[in-house]
Amino acid sequence: xxxxxDWKRRDFLHLLGAGxxxxxxxxxxxxxxxxxxxxxxxxxxxxxxLQSDDFFFLQLSDTHWGFKGPPNxxxxxxxxxxxxxxxxxxxxxxxxxxxxxxxxxTDDPVERRDRMAKVRDIVxxxxxxxxxxxxxxxxxxxDHGDAFRQAFGDMHYSFDHKGVHFVALDNVSAGGAxxxxxxxxxxxxxxxxxxxxVPVIVFAHRPLFDLYPDWDWMTKDGAQALEVxxxxxxxxxxxxxIHQELHRVTGKIAHHAARSLVFPLPAPGSVPKKAPLVWDPxxxxxxxxxxxxxxxxxxxxxxxxxxx
Numbered sequence: 550x551x552x553x554x555d556w557k558r559r560d561f562l563h564l565l566g567a568g569x570x571x572x573x574x575x576x577x578x579x580x581x582x583x584x585x586x587x588x589x590x591x592x593x594x595x596x597x598x599l600q601s602d603d604f605f606f607l608q609l610s611d612t613h614w615g616f617k618g619p620p621n622x623x624x625x626x627x628x629x630x631x632x633x634x635x636x637x638x639x640x641x642x643x644x645x646x647x648x649x650x651x652x653x654x655t656d657d658p659v660e661r662r663d664r665m666a667k668v669r670d671i672v673x674x675x676x677x678x679x680x681x682x683x684x685x686x687x688x689x690x691x692d693h694g695d696a697f698r699q700a701f702g703d704m705h706y707s708f709d710h711k712g713v714h715f716v717a718l719d720n721v722s723a724g725g726a727x728x729x730x731x732x733x734x735x736x737x738x739x740x741x742x743x744x745x746x747v748p749v750i751v752f753a754h755r756p757l758f759d760l761y762p763d764w765d766w767m768t769k770d771g772a773q774a775l776e777v778x779x780x781x782x783x784x785x786x787x788x789x790x791i792h793q794e795l796h797r798v799t800g801k802i803a804h805h806a807a808r809s810l811v812f813p814l815p816a817p818g819s820v821p822k823k824a825p826l827v828w829d830p831x832x833x834x835x836x837x838x839x840x841x842x843x844x845x846x847x848x849x850x851x852x853x854x855x856x857x
Contacts, residue, residue: 580847583821602711605843607635607645609753610789611809613687614671615664616653620812620825621835622646628671631686631839631856636676642841643710644693647687648807649721651701656691663699679706681717683791685754689722697722709741710767713844714743717852718753720768723791727769730747737777748851755790756806759798761817766791778802783847787842791817792825794840794853796827805851 608709609631616624635645652664665688672680682701691721693845694704704719716739723729728736749759757771757778768774778784792809793816812825813836826836837856842849 552799563618566756591613593717593759596602603689603843603845604711605841606642607841608648608650608787608807609645609810609839610649610754610807610839611646611685611792611811612668613650613653613809613811614668615655617812620824620828622828624811628668629674631810632671632674634857637672641677642736643677644681644825645672645675646678646681646717646752646787647672647683648787649683650687650789650809651682652688652689653686653811658696659666661691661696662700665696669689669700679827681715681752683717683752683754684719686726689719690726694719694722705735711844712747714740714749716740716751718751718757718773718774720753720755720757720771725769726765726767728774729770733770733773734775736774740781745781745846749778749781749785751778751784751786753786753788754786756804758797758804759785759794760791760797764817764823766817775799775802778806793836794838805840808836808853808856810837810839812857813837 558630612628613624614628620626621627635641649851651668652661655661655664669710682697684694684697684701684704695802705712705717707716709715718727718728718734718736719732720728740749753768755768755771756766757768757774759771760766762840778786779800779802782801786802786804787807788804789807789809791806792812792814793806794808795803795806795817812828813822814825828835834855834857839853839856841852841854
């Protein structure tokens, strides 16, 4: 169910400026110039008139419900606090997407289902009723997604919303963390039915490009998926997995990684061993947060929202 709302221009501009730097993404053919050095824009500047099909959605990622440990001594409440903060906003998004690792991994199948049920219970308190879910390897790798499908439904799918085609990929449940031939054929067939003038947004948990394979920050057959996606001009990918904001461009495709809601991880290759960053009790946001993506005249503007 999509929410209809009486948008006001000042509310939309406030949305774009809230929470930090705004990035113009690769939609509407601007990928090659959007994420170059210094390619940021303040949300306080002039914006074109709001169009009837403008909208925004939120990306939350890597909530890792069930995690316990020093990297986040408050891991049992951060998701609930995020839900409360989102609900308190005057303007609500059209939908919210969770890009994987909703739960922290466990070998106990009963506990795995209990954790997923708890996540569903927490996010059911959101004022927004259109929620989209993707699996992460913590959710789906131990049982190839059986518990995830029972709790959240399909692990790959597509949908259309206000002139944009959205694709959700599963690049975690198959052996070796790939997409697999069957899903790849589905992706090609799905996109073949979408007019080339329609912007495409892809959601995935892992990066589709080889960001840092030594840390498992890649997708085994991601290059094949990018070849399929690269046949279109207007493609943007939003993903999680790396627990930090990061922006890259491959060919014509812009890729945007999201913060986590449990703990941040170090920049790719910046330390000898990947491990959660140490919790700083004096940090205002602890490196946590989520993202607002505002579609303005078919171009995506990204606002990173710090956890408070």
